[in-house]
Amino acid sequence: MNSPEVRTLLKAAVHDGNDGRQAGKQGELRRLGWMSLSALGRLRLAVDLVRHVFAEHTDLSSTNSSRSVRDAPADGFAGCCDTLAAELPAAILARVLGVHIRVAVQWQKASAGNWATIHQARLGSTEFKVIRPARPLAHAVLIDHDRHLDTYLDQDAAQRIGGLWKLAASSPRSLVHLPMRGNRGPSHELPEDGTRQLDLVLLHHSLQFAPSRWKEIRGRLGPGRPQTVTMPGAGHSDEAVIDHEARHYQENRDLFHQHLHADTLFMTGSAKVFRDTARHFFDVARNGPGYVPVHPSYPHFCTELHSNDGILGDAREIHIEYCDQWDE
Template sequence: MRLSVSIHRTRLGATEFTVIRPAQPLRRAVLIDRDRYLNAYVDEHAARRIGGLWALAATSPRTLIHLPMRGNQPPSAALSMDPPRRLDLVLLHHSLQFAPARWKELRGRLGPGRPRTVTLPDAGLEDASGIDDAARHHKENRDLFHQHLHAETVFMTGSTKVFRETTRHFLDVARHGPAHARSHPSRPHYCAELHSNDGTLGNARELHIEYCDEWNA
């Protein structure tokens, strides 16, 4: 998998931070705050690119990966009586120990960035056969996602292992969502989830990843 990104480096005080963003906007991707859970609406292209950035988070423990989405128009499926609260997403390794309260200042200092193409291995990204489901539910399991919400941004903090093992959810939606929608026009819903029973969430809300092919813009 080849992924076009932009790399940004800036300082806060004595510390230099590296932030990676997708090189091109994720136009058909929206993250909605549903109070009890988070809902990501994506088309095929966005799901594949987010999956790539998710996999990149597994191999980049000293980097914040920023997915700007809160300015995107939501699809019709996301609209309700009240305007949905749209959020950005930041993926980071727990060892970075970045304080989300510093994000707004750091984000404001980011320049245009430097373009780069990253190559990620395809092997194993969609394969769940090597995942030890029983071990995930042991009380000693520390490979869990934790979330914080600050400055209209959700921070997904986790380990290399939990990022690597959950990348497949986005790639599954990218691979199977379009065909499902074409084959089931009256029931086009296709989704994947990070949920409370799968042993990946610590102090974190569930994440519902839904394929959507009807967008307002």
């Protein structure tokens, strides 16, 4: 098999291997005996396919670990390789992939952070820094329903958006741009009347950014500079540090404000409100995949940025729903 064929097969194996529902790849999966393999056997086959593609792009046996990791193919396929690196101990990873242990360690360090692209755009005398996820948020949509907003996410998108939400808290001089408006929606039918899909921009209120400038900035963004950005995780004390009562004080300034321009929703807030609300996305990523299969009569796991939470200023509620079936 050539490289594109192996990539296609690996994606089928990773995402649809449990039942082989992708008709176009079902025959090839059967030919390899995928359906009859145990979980460990499937992992071994996936690793073999990973090795096949990586051999065409990198010298995995080299002790030059930084070169091997940096030159790896950077697309959705590489994301599942990062998952392997995050889940397996370095010694086992090195053994099953046939790589030097230094390469395995470096790969694990790289997979601990998510690749982002950093963009610079200048308008007049002002330079703007824009951060985007390097891998597309393929299974994520943001729907404008006029009176409220709906977000539909799979596990990967929810986890990464939670990290980007926290990144916005720690990057007060940057615009965090999440392109989503061109994505296909989940497989279940979405309401269509009076709706439209949006991109999302997260920004700190101290930037005092005018959304009317966004369309021109967006048009000037090039491919960007790849950079490893450590995405903050869910943590263990998010809920404990939130003073829910203080949110309802008149003096509370830790509020989200929203603006809509150029098919983009701008979420402007303080570092604190971004940190405190990222947990909603981590909750969907952590609990959604386990909830939906065991509740077939009502496979609906969701959370919400609600008006009663004391976090919304001039802003609409956002409903956040986990979805595991998506149109391709």
